Amino acid sequence: MPRRRITPARREAMGGLAKGLAVIRAFSREHAARTLTDIARSAGIPAATARRCLLTLEELGYVTRNARSFLLRPKVLQLGAAYLESMNIEQLTKTHLEELARNTSDSAALCVLDGCDTVYVARASVRTLLRLEAHVGSRFPAHATSTGRVLLAGLSTERLQRYFDTASLEPLTERTVTRIAECRRNGYAVVEDELAYGVVALAVPVLDQQRRVVAALNTSSHSRRTTRTRLLRERLSMLQQVSRQISADLATVPWLSLSAQL
DSSP, X not given: OOOOOOOOOOTTSOHHHHHHXXXXXXXXXXXXXXXXXXXXXXXXXXXXXXXXXXXXXXXXXXXXXXXXXXXXXXXXXXXXXXXXXXXXXXXXXXXXXXXXXXXHTSEEEEEEEETTEEEEEEEEESSOXXXXXXXXXXXXXXXXXXXXXXXXXXXXXXXXXHHHHHOXXXXXXXXXXXXXXXXXXXXXXXXXXXXXXXXXXXXXXXXXXXXXXXXXXXXXXXXXXXOHHHHHHHHHHHHHHHHHHHHHHGGGOHHHHHHTOO
């Protein structure tokens, strides 16, 4: 795992808090239990600093230990839940996503952009993909996903350039490409076998009242069931209609729009 760098703190910023959050981010699906040395290396901080962070997190109930390894505790979920609850995303999208999933007999999701990744903030599914399964909180490289390309296409020229300056655009399969200009022209993005083999997905933007892209709505399936051409033909108008409904509902939840502005 690449070493993370802590951005130099501004005068009024709390460097200790930034380091503590970096320690939490050092854990992942592949690294559920980590030693002090591993955590310090991943967070990009000295071992002594990592140890103080871990002891504080342990005292607060966010971390526990087993012999020489540290593990996250369920209390960490409060941090992510605070975002979902404050944005009221589940209430905003539950009916829309469930209806879309039922009508397509597949998966539907709402995603937002976070750094170089697209992050799932709501999801409904009546079918499990064989090669890739996502859930609320899942994050994937934006350039390889339909939702990520829609979100990138909605960025200003300056913000999009910052993305290209910092993102790693490594292909995840032999078919991974990056088509931001095409997405801007069409108003949607469709991918097949680009994030993972077998995954085909179509996404459209969700707009706020100022017509700014604040989220992306997608429908996904398995390439054994459909193709990108068929997905586009059969689901684009349905997806755009649901997107308009969610966009209209955003008037009652302005915070999602504000939080999407970097």
